[in-house]
Amino acid sequence: MNSGRVSIALGLMLLLGGFGGAASGKGGDDFDHEKHRKVFPECLGCHAGVTDAARPLYPAAAACATCHDGVIERLVDWAAPADRPSNFRFTHADHARKSGAKLPADSSLACQECHIPSGAEPMTVRRTLSAQCLDCHGVRAAHFSAPDTACATCHLTLAEATALPEARVAAFGKPVSHDEAGFVTSRGHGQLAERGDGTCAFCHARDFCAQCHVNAPEVKAIQALAADARSLAIKAELAAPASHREARFLSRHGGDARRDPARCASCHTRESCIACHRTRPTIVLALPDSGSGRGIGARIERKPGYHGVGFADRHGPPARSAPGTCSACHTRAECLECHRPDPGASGNYHPAGFLTRHPVAAFNRQVDCTACHNQGAICATCHEQAGLASPGWRRPAYHDANGAFALNHGVAARQNLESCVTCHTERDCLTCHSAQAGRGFNPHGPGFDPERLRRRNPQMCAGCHGRSIPRN
Amino acid sequence: MNRGFGWGALLLFAAPVAAVGQEYLLRLDTRAQRVDYRGLEEDSIPAGEVVSGPDGGLETPDGHAVTCIGESYCHFFRAGPVRQGAPLVTSADLTAWGFGVTDLSLHANARVGLDLGTADAWPGSDPAVQLNEGYLQYAAERVTGRLGRQVERGRLGSYGHDGLHLAYRFPSLDLTAIGFAGLGLARGSALPVTSDALNPLDEFQPRERQLLVGGAIEWRRRGVDARLDYVREVDRDTRNFVSERMALSATLGPVSGWSLTGGADYDLAWGWWGTADLAIRYGGTRFGGSAGARRYRPYFDLWTLWGAFSPLAYSAVNGSVWLAPVRGLTLRGGGERYWYPEAEAETPLVGEETDGWRWNAGAGYTISPTVSADVGYQVAFGPGAASRGVDGSVSVRPLPMLSLTAEGGYQVRPLEYRVEDPALTWYGIAVGLRPAERLRIDFRATRYDENRRRPDASAIDWSQTRVSAGISWLLGTSVDRLPLPPAVRREGRP
Numbered sequence: 031m032n033s034g035r036v037s038i039a040l041g042l043m044l045l046l047g048g049f050g051g052a053a054s055g056k057g058g059d060d061f062d063h064e065k066h067r068k069v070f071p072e073c074l075g076c077h078a079g080v081t082d083a084a085r086p087l088y089p090a091a092a093a094c095a096t097c098h099d100g101v102i103e104r105l106v107d108w109a110a111p112a113d114r115p116s117n118f119r120f121t122h123a124d125h126a127r128k129s130g131a132k133l134p135a136d137s138s139l140a141c142q143e144c145h146i147p148s149g150a151e152p153m154t155v156r157r158t159l160s161a162q163c164l165d166c167h168g169v170r171a172a173h174f175s176a177p178d179t180a181c182a183t184c185h186l187t188l189a190e191a192t193a194l195p196e197a198r199v200a201a202f203g204k205p206v207s208h209d210e211a212g213f214v215t216s217r218g219h220g221q222l223a224e225r226g227d228g229t230c231a232f233c234h235a236r237d238f239c240a241q242c243h244v245n246a247p248e249v250k251a252i253q254a255l256a257a258d259a260r261s262l263a264i265k266a267e268l269a270a271p272a273s274h275r276e277a278r279f280l281s282r283h284g285g286d287a288r289r290d291p292a293r294c295a296s297c298h299t300r301e302s303c304i305a306c307h308r309t310r311p312t313i314v315l316a317l318p319d320s321g322s323g324r325g326i327g328a329r330i331e332r333k334p335g336y337h338g339v340g341f342a343d344r345h346g347p348p349a350r351s352a353p354g355t356c357s358a359c360h361t362r363a364e365c366l367e368c369h370r371p372d373p374g375a376s377g378n379y380h381p382a383g384f385l386t387r388h389p390v391a392a393f394n395r396q397v398d399c400t401a402c403h404n405q406g407a408i409c410a411t412c413h414e415q416a417g418l419a420s421p422g423w424r425r426p427a428y429h430d431a432n433g434a435f436a437l438n439h440g441v442a443a444r445q446n447l448e449s450c451v452t453c454h455t456e457r458d459c460l461t462c463h464s465a466q467a468g469r470g471f472n473p474h475g476p477g478f479d480p481e482r483l484r485r486r487n488p489q490m491c492a493g494c495h496g497r498s499i500p501r502n
Numbered sequence: 503m504n505r506g507f508g509w510g511a512l513l514l515f516a517a518p519v520a521a522v523g524q525e526y527l528l529r530l531d532t533r534a535q536r537v538d539y540r541g542l543e544e545d546s547i548p549a550g551e552v553v554s555g556p557d558g559g560l561e562t563p564d565g566h567a568v569t570c571i572g573e574s575y576c577h578f579f580r581a582g583p584v585r586q587g588a589p590l591v592t593s594a595d596l597t598a599w600g601f602g603v604t605d606l607s608l609h610a611n612a613r614v615g616l617d618l619g620t621a622d623a624w625p626g627s628d629p630a631v632q633l634n635e636g637y638l639q640y641a642a643e644r645v646t647g648r649l650g651r652q653v654e655r656g657r658l659g660s661y662g663h664d665g666l667h668l669a670y671r672f673p674s675l676d677l678t679a680i681g682f683a684g685l686g687l688a689r690g691s692a693l694p695v696t697s698d699a700l701n702p703l704d705e706f707q708p709r710e711r712q713l714l715v716g717g718a719i720e721w722r723r724r725g726v727d728a729r730l731d732y733v734r735e736v737d738r739d740t741r742n743f744v745s746e747r748m749a750l751s752a753t754l755g756p757v758s759g760w761s762l763t764g765g766a767d768y769d770l771a772w773g774w775w776g777t778a779d780l781a782i783r784y785g786g787t788r789f790g791g792s793a794g795a796r797r798y799r800p801y802f803d804l805w806t807l808w809g810a811f812s813p814l815a816y817s818a819v820n821g822s823v824w825l826a827p828v829r830g831l832t833l834r835g836g837g838e839r840y841w842y843p844e845a846e847a848e849t850p851l852v853g854e855e856t857d858g859w860r861w862n863a864g865a866g867y868t869i870s871p872t873v874s875a876d877v878g879y880q881v882a883f884g885p886g887a888a889s890r891g892v893d894g895s896v897s898v899r900p901l902p903m904l905s906l907t908a909e910g911g912y913q914v915r916p917l918e919y920r921v922e923d924p925a926l927t928w929y930g931i932a933v934g935l936r937p938a939e940r941l942r943i944d945f946r947a948t949r950y951d952e953n954r955r956r957p958d959a960s961a962i963d964w965s966q967t968r969v970s971a972g973i974s975w976l977l978g979t980s981v982d983r984l985p986l987p988p989a990v991r992r993e994g995r996p
Binding site: 347353381385387389390391393404406408414418419428429430431437441444445451455456459460463474478482483486489490494 | 858
């Protein structure tokens with residue numbers, strides 16, 4: 031080995047470097063090399079440790095006082111930087127030794143090869159110039175455009191670089207390949223990871239993958255990585271796959287899941303499904319449970335586009351024709367919240383303040399109140415307490431806007447019978463409308479088919495007609 | 503204590519026990535309300551003591567307008583006593599699985615409801631424990647079976663029953679066949695029709711629960727959903743029909759954003775068509791709307807006499823539109839006009855109203871991700887009732903876990919053939935707090951100030967303040983474990 035060559039070699043690579051962002055700027059120790067270029071003609075005068083591990087890498091601070099004594103030059107407050115942890119895999123001595131063995135005998139590797147930009151003045155010292163490192167190693171590409179396989183040339187894996195702090199991990203640069211279309215898909219980074227060359231491990235560890243991959247415990251490529259919480263310093267945020275934004279995705283996702291459950295399993299746990307599909311369809315069992323070793327999975331904010339404005343008021347028709355579609359997202363309990371109302375609730379289906387509008391809404395029957403409310407348990411109970419209903423014959427005093435209401439109540443009854451029965455009983459009406467007692471007024475109106483009714487439920491006819499049920 | 507009370511109590515208190523060693527999801531909701539209000543009280547006065555009021559009408563000496571119909575006493579309504587209602591309701595919704603049989607699960611939805619007020623008459627709080635649903639389910643790829651208390655939902659409404667439900671899917675035909683049978687519950691209730699709680703006015707009531715039998719056929723192909731329903735109820739005591747109905751529903755969605763829905767039900771017992779509707783809808787990213795026609799006929803079981811009074815169906819045409827002209831702003835509007843046929847019960851002395859209409863308009867504006875506002879105007883006019891009013895709200899979310907809403911409105915609502923044209927102003931606040939992912943707390947206070955603009959003493963003060971608070975808690979064996987940061991995904995947000 032040519033010791034002279036080695037002695038010139040290497041050099042100021044010691045001025046550190048990290049993966050990204052460390053390739054420019056003056057030294058981290060704030061020492062202005064250019065200003066001192068006439069004082070220190072060669073690197074090893076100060077950085078003897080580059081070639082001799084027994085000696086320090088940086089000069090002693092007291093050495094500055096040789097000139098900076100307050101007389102010749104002003105006093106300075108300089109201190110040698112502490113050892114800066116890095117993810118470089120070499121020492122200067124090793125690098126010098128190996129390069130010495132590989133390079134032709136008449137060539138030399140000087141400090142400036144790595145620490146002074148090509149063509150620049152001597153002593154324009156920079157941290158590791160990765161482009162020059164790569165060039166020397168035969169990689170003709172910019173640092174983050176280099177092939178993934180080139181990482182190992184200079185770097186340790188994240189798990190090996192145990193001293194590298196989390197903040198430095200967060201500042202890692204991103205390879206250009208990560209911005210390519212399709213990189214986030216299984217055909218992109220998935221295929222790279224499955225290649226098994228361990229490239230991902232230079233920046234990532236298992237914890238990073240588990241941010242998105244809820245099936246991390248089942249993915250070999252992920253399990254091949256070491257666990258390292260520092261990898262969480264790189265945040266992953268995924269957009270939903272394009273398929274999820276298609277108009278009918280919600281109605282089709284069940285079939286897609288059955289055809290290829292593994293695709294869903296990357297981001298979804300059973301909890302993603304059973305949050306909605308509480309009936310646990312079989313396909314759910316193909317997905318992993320959340321729990322130790324995996325995240326909870328994708329959070330789903332679901333609202334089909336066709337719900338739109340005011341869907342609550344018009345959800346009935348589609349729900350009637352395809353209740354299974356609703357049950358993909360809604361639980362039966364959700365339906366019961368409105369369709370079997372909670373007496374303690376203050377507004378759910380109905381808007382705030384509906385109490386004030388309910389008489390009009392009920393009277394004009396915009397919707398079918400009895401689909402959700404039992405007339406006896408809800409309407410009559412409340413009206414009785416409010417003094418609007420009581421058993422027995424009721425005089426028309428309440429309807430005092432119309433002095434002849436009793437004479438014309440038949441029209442109101444046929445139009446709004448559901449409202450009438452929230453205050454009035456059958457007995458009230460039979461006072462007059464009975465064939466056996468009262469005044470014998472016939473209550474039957476348009477569309478009444480006595481023969482049909484007699485066949486279905488003669489007891490109902492007997493309520494007014496006794497045993498003398500007329501045939502027609 | 504009825505059987506429902508027992509089932510409900512068992513499931514409510516057994517839920518945490520059943521969850522041990524199993525996988526489960528349990529949602530607990532507790533809500534409380536408090537309101538003081540004043541109703542009416544019927545009274546009478548000898549006809550001889552009635553005086554003429556300033557407008558010439560008859561009234562009591564202290565100013566209550568009276569109704570006298572050829573009897574020795576005239577009748578009127580005066581202010582009733584102040585009543586206090588304070589319902590406290592706790593409900594539990596449980597899904598449990600992991601019983602060693604794949605696809606087997608247990609579902610229960612029950613509530614405990616008490617009225618802590620002096621009137622002890624809050625609607626729906628009797629009996630205190632009610633089991634809405636409680637069934638064991640086996641749901642495999644082709645077969646779903648449920649056994650226990652459950653609710654069947656379809657175009658014919660919700661039918662609760664204690665019985666068996668079976669569904670079988672024919673994937674090659676895109677068909678699902680459904681059948682169910684059991685002892686029925688009353689409509690809109692978790693109680694049987696024999697329950698005293700459903701009969702506060704002492705109506706005629708069946709002595710036995712009805713037998714419920716029904717089925718449905720669902721057909722689903724891309725862009726088409728259709729369902730045919732059939733339900734029959736039979737009185738087990740008399741063997742007479744309680745109901746027999748069938749219905750057809752369909753939704754067509756051949757083009758993205760467009761849908762055509764329609765359906766109708768036919769009452770086989772009465773022999774007449776019931777409710778029907780047909781509507782075409784469009785929902786895009788910037789605007790949408792609908793146009794349709796419908797018909798509404800009330801439905802009554804055959805064990806009541808009400809159907810014999812020939813309730814009329816009305817026919818209606820309607821439409822709605824919404825528009826998002828700029829980001830965050832949504833404008834909406836809709837209307838309906840409806841007609842009743844001849845009632846064949848007219849008298850020559852009184853005119854008959856046979857039509858009505860209603861429309862509404864409103865706007866919602868999301869000012870920023872944390873501030874939004876909404877305002878709406880509604881008008882309704884129909885035989886016997888009308889209203890017009892405006893309401894609005896402003897919601898602010900100063901913290902991700904906290905939402906504050908101020909709301910209010912004003913409304914005028916003459917109704918029920920009664921001499922009143924009350925103007926009602928209401929306003930209130932609502933607070934929503936979500937201190938943890940699976941814990942929600944809310945509070946609402948609303949004040950109603952009513953001015954019953956009657957010319958007589960019956961213009962009582964109905965004004966009231968309602969206060970409510972609630973808490974919802976979701977528990978589960980694994981869903982609340984977050985040992986690793988969750989993935990952050992954004993699903994189709996604009």
